[in-house]
Amino acid sequence: MSVMIIHIVVSLIIALGFLGAFIWAIKTNQYEDDYSPAVRILFDDEKKEKSQPITSK
Amino acid sequence: MELDKFSYDNGIVRKFLIASVVFGIIGMLVGLTAALQLVFPELNAGIEFITFGRIRPLHTNAIIFAFVGNGIFAGVYYSLQRLLKTRMWSDLLSNINFWGWQLIILSAAITLPLGITTSKEYAELEWPIDIAIALIWVVFGLNMIMTIIKRRERHIYVAIWFYIATFVTVAILHIFNSFELPVTLFKSYSWYAGVQDALVQWWYGHNAVAFFLTTPYLGLMYYFVPKAANRPVYSYRLSIIHFWALIFIYIWAGPHHLLYTALPDWAQSLGTVFSIMLIAPSWGGMLNGLLTLRGAWDKVRDNAVLKFMVVAITCYGMSTFEGPMMSLKNVNAISHFTDWTIAHVHIGGLGWNGFLTFGMLYFLIPKMWNTKLYSTKLANFHFWIGTLGIIFYAIPLYWAGFTQSLMWKEFTTEGMLAYPNFLETVTQILPMYAMRAFGGALYIIGVFVMVYNLIATAKTGVFVKNEDAEAAPLTSTYKAHAGEYWHRVLERKPLVMTVLAVVAVSIGGLVEIVPTALVKSNIPTISSVKPYTPLELEGRDLYIREGCNNCHSQMVRPFRSETARYGEYSKAGEFVYDHPFLWGSKRTGPDLAREGSSKLRKSDSWHYNHMLDPRTMSPGSIMPPYPWMFEDDLDVENTNAKIAAMRTMGVPYPDGYEEGQAMADLDAQRQQIADGLAAEKYTISKEKEIIALIAYLQRLGKDIETEPVAQQ
Numbered sequence: 001m002s003v004m005i006i007h008i009v010v011s012l013i014i015a016l017g018f019l020g021a022f023i024w025a026i027k028t029n030q031y032e033d034d035y036s037p038a039v040r041i042l043f044d045d046e047k048k049e050k051s052q053p054i055t056s057k
Numbered sequence: 058m059e060l061d062k063f064s065y066d067n068g069i070v071r072k073f074l075i076a077s078v079v080f081g082i083i084g085m086l087v088g089l090t091a092a093l094q095l096v097f098p099e100l101n102a103g104i105e106f107i108t109f110g111r112i113r114p115l116h117t118n119a120i121i122f123a124f125v126g127n128g129i130f131a132g133v134y135y136s137l138q139r140l141l142k143t144r145m146w147s148d149l150l151s152n153i154n155f156w157g158w159q160l161i162i163l164s165a166a167i168t169l170p171l172g173i174t175t176s177k178e179y180a181e182l183e184w185p186i187d188i189a190i191a192l193i194w195v196v197f198g199l200n201m202i203m204t205i206i207k208r209r210e211r212h213i214y215v216a217i218w219f220y221i222a223t224f225v226t227v228a229i230l231h232i233f234n235s236f237e238l239p240v241t242l243f244k245s246y247s248w249y250a251g252v253q254d255a256l257v258q259w260w261y262g263h264n265a266v267a268f269f270l271t272t273p274y275l276g277l278m279y280y281f282v283p284k285a286a287n288r289p290v291y292s293y294r295l296s297i298i299h300f301w302a303l304i305f306i307y308i309w310a311g312p313h314h315l316l317y318t319a320l321p322d323w324a325q326s327l328g329t330v331f332s333i334m335l336i337a338p339s340w341g342g343m344l345n346g347l348l349t350l351r352g353a354w355d356k357v358r359d360n361a362v363l364k365f366m367v368v369a370i371t372c373y374g375m376s377t378f379e380g381p382m383m384s385l386k387n388v389n390a391i392s393h394f395t396d397w398t399i400a401h402v403h404i405g406g407l408g409w410n411g412f413l414t415f416g417m418l419y420f421l422i423p424k425m426w427n428t429k430l431y432s433t434k435l436a437n438f439h440f441w442i443g444t445l446g447i448i449f450y451a452i453p454l455y456w457a458g459f460t461q462s463l464m465w466k467e468f469t470t471e472g473m474l475a476y477p478n479f480l481e482t483v484t485q486i487l488p489m490y491a492m493r494a495f496g497g498a499l500y501i502i503g504v505f506v507m508v509y510n511l512i513a514t515a516k517t518g519v520f521v522k523n524e525d526a527e528a529a530p531l532t533s534t535y536k537a538h539a540g541e542y543w544h545r546v547l548e549r550k551p552l553v554m555t556v557l558a559v560v561a562v563s564i565g566g567l568v569e570i571v572p573t574a575l576v577k578s579n580i581p582t583i584s585s586v587k588p589y590t591p592l593e594l595e596g597r598d599l600y601i602r603e604g605c606n607n608c609h610s611q612m613v614r615p616f617r618s619e620t621a622r623y624g625e626y627s628k629a630g631e632f633v634y635d636h637p638f639l640w641g642s643k644r645t646g647p648d649l650a651r652e653g654s655s656k657l658r659k660s661d662s663w664h665y666n667h668m669l670d671p672r673t674m675s676p677g678s679i680m681p682p683y684p685w686m687f688e689d690d691l692d693v694e695n696t697n698a699k700i701a702a703m704r705t706m707g708v709p710y711p712d713g714y715e716e717g718q719a720m721a722d723l724d725a726q727r728q729q730i731a732d733g734l735a736a737e738k739y740t741i742s743k744e745k746e747i748i749a750l751i752a753y754l755q756r757l758g759k760d761i762e763t764e765p766v767a768q769q
Binding site for chain 2: 033034035037038039040041042
């Protein structure tokens with residue numbers, strides 16, 4: 001089990017570092033565009049629609 | 058700018074969809090069989106391969122890994138390509154992923170009925186298959202990550218984050234929970250023992266639900282619901298919060314499966330607290346999905362796809378509210394070990410996973426075959442009979458669970474158990490079991506109707522194996538705006554995202570497991586607890602082979618109703634030699650932790666008759682008979698290897714015990730049991746399996762009686 005302990009301590013240190021980076025990113029409003037991605041996914045069929053009718057109903 | 062021309066691989070999506078449906082039907086039929094066996098025990102027909110203890114894991118594995126698993130791959134392979142505007146990185150890896158996964162399912166379908174099992178729930182498959190799962194899973198992950206790297210769309214849509222978290226977390230969970238010491242090709246022992254094994258197992262088991270049945274399907278929800286409704290998700294910002302909150306919290310909730318057990322109290326409380334916190338992101342996600350349809354509810358009326366999805370999301374909301382409630386200790390005291398849990402998981406399984414898969418199928422098949430759905434009427438019929446099926450399934454089981462639990466806990470005015478015979482509490486709920494089977498049958502009828510409808514749909518269209526698409530290549534000369542650096546790093550670098558997801562899920566798991574593994578005082582040793590004798594160890598392996606732990610717990614909780622019924626409550630120190638732990642999660646039959654104690658002890662001949670035909674000893678019992686254990690000789694070829702394996706893991710058998718003495722002890726003990734039976738006019742060869750099983754059952758709960766509990 002002792003191998004696991006070393007592994008865990010190292011992981012934890014790295015993990016906390018990344019966690020800090022993540023929190024910092026959130027707090028400084030890095031996710032600024034929170035609208036357009038949701039809309040853009042709806043358009044990926046547009047080109048195809050000309051040649052192929054889509055139905056799901 | 059020049060547009061790249063490429064094509065989406067629909068062929069791989071079709072393969073996974075077909076596999077999902079085929080294995081879904083098989084898994085559901087196995088489930089229906091198991092449900093009927095509880096009402097009509099004769100359905101076991103004396104065939105060892107289809108007893109409840111063996112096919113219950115077959116059902117759960119088939120539904121989770123074959124039905125839902127193939128559904129995940131289908132949905133991910135379809136949506137990932139379109140969200141990233143690229144074909145999958147490698148068609149070869151896609152196909153290795155497909156065929157490898159089906160081979161794993163096939164090997165599960167063969168080994169589980171044969172009784173080749175580790176006994177750990179949803180991780181029953183033996184070590185060679187575990188390795189195969191890890192390899193194929195990495196193939197899937199590699200293909201996905203590489204596809205993300207070569208994408209033509211800079212932004213990584215929220216659904217993909219869910220896919221990444223799924224890949225990473227399932228890989229970690231699977232590997233950690235599968236630490237096993239192989240004895241033979243088809244037999245291994247869990248590296249962890251007792252309470253540690255239980256913690257790792259339920260850390261895995263809970264997260265199998267969280268990261269196999271939930272996060273990938275949330276990703277699918279965030280893709281397919283907006284597509285089917287042709288509206289953007291209600292709040293993209295909420296979806297981001299949903300994602301991070303969920304993966305940070307989910308990983309901590311595992312101990313709620315072990316409330317009131319011998320798991321240290323602090324770990325139990327931690328599990329409860331995080332389970333309650335889970336309501337917030339779960340319901341945030343559910344509302345985000347439902348509100349996507351705001352102003353478009355008229356579409357739900359006409360569109361079968363949306364109907365299925367709405368009920369799926371609603372079921373997600375119900376089970377993610379119920380789950381935290383069941384994690385409260387006072388509720389868990391009633392719900393645990395009963396059919397309440399079974400009802401709960403089927404709201405998730407039939408409702409959330411099943412209906413979302415069906416919605417996805419009704420959406421994808423017409424799209425990929427470039428046609429219209431053959432019959433909306435049949436799809437509506439499927440929707441209603443499926444919904445009725447869920448209701449008929451769940452309500453009787455809630456009722457059954459609650460009824461049985463209250464009967465277990467009922468005392469007479471004189472302070473005696475009102476229902477001292479466990480069997481009374483079983484026969485009471487048999488009508489509910491029958492109704493549950495009826496509900497399941499309705500649900501399956503709906504699936505058959507769907508299959509007919511989808512085949513008819515495919516026949517009217519032409520399958521588009523490679524769907525042409527074009528998109529602008531991603532420019533490498535992207536210039537970050539001031540202050541945007543971290544946003545870009547996080548959002549547009551899949552590797553960083555992957556690392557972050559690993560980190561998020563690891564912290565929770567590590568913080569819970571490490572202290573339990575390290576802090577010795579968490580497992581007070583009890584000096585009178587000794588390793589199993591070789592014969593008992595073999596008996597224990599038979600107990601595992603027959604899946605007894607699927608219906609019998611070995612964990613007396615510290616309640617008066619349980620100590621009155623079973624005896625002294627279970628302590629962590631009793632399980633230090635249990636590789637694997639066998640606490641169980643359901644009491645279809647009584648707890649067996651104290652079966653050999655002076656309070657509950659029965660004669661060898663009682664066990665002999667009971668295993669041969671349970672109804673001779675317990676009229677009305679729904680336990681299957683085990684006649685083959687009276688015919689088959691105990692396989693002692695590997696006994697020495699098993700003892701050696703146990704010693705490797707620190708079980709204190711004497712030095713060199715496996716070099717002769719173990720077999721001598723085994724033989725002496727079984728001779729003694731056979732002689733005892735012969736004295737009662739039951740003639741049976743000492744070689745038979747049943748002798749070993751009796752030896753094990755008679756050992757249960759005996760150790761702590763020999764001297765007072767000594768805590769170190």
